[in-house]
Amino acid sequence: MGRFLAGVAACLLLVTGGLLLWQSRAEAPALPSAPLARFAAFATPGVRLAPIPNAPEADAKSKEEKRFARADKNKDGRITLAELVEPRRKAYDRLDLDHDGKLSFEEWAVKTIDKFKEADADKSQVLNAAEFTATAPKPKAKKPECGCG
Known part of the structure; x- marks a missing residue:
């Protein structure tokens, strides 16, 4: 009996699939229109463009x-x-505070302690994130890449 029911179900599925294919009204996809020319010179015949000058030579020096x-x-x-x-x-x-040409630990420590005290705005003997940011070296001003301005 199970085979009979499986055969009937398979036949119903085949008939249903056939009907769906027969009644489908698939339409061809609509193609978009051609894009407009990007440059008017290419769209207009007879217009000549100026030749492109030679590119400057690259610096051959390595890093x-x-x-x-x-x-x-x-x-x-x-x-x-x-x-x-x-x-x-x-x-x-x-x-080098005493200018003897030698940097002692004490000379380095004096500068470091002074820098710490300047950064410690609330005099808590502890630097928070904002105070520590003040100890970062100042960035150098960038030079303009060209002499045009």
């Missing part, structure tokens, strides 16, 4: 070559110890 050139202050192709150390001299002199 390390540029870094070397910045460190070589007298441009002799060699970096001396003085050329390498000189950019850091001002920062060192600000920490």
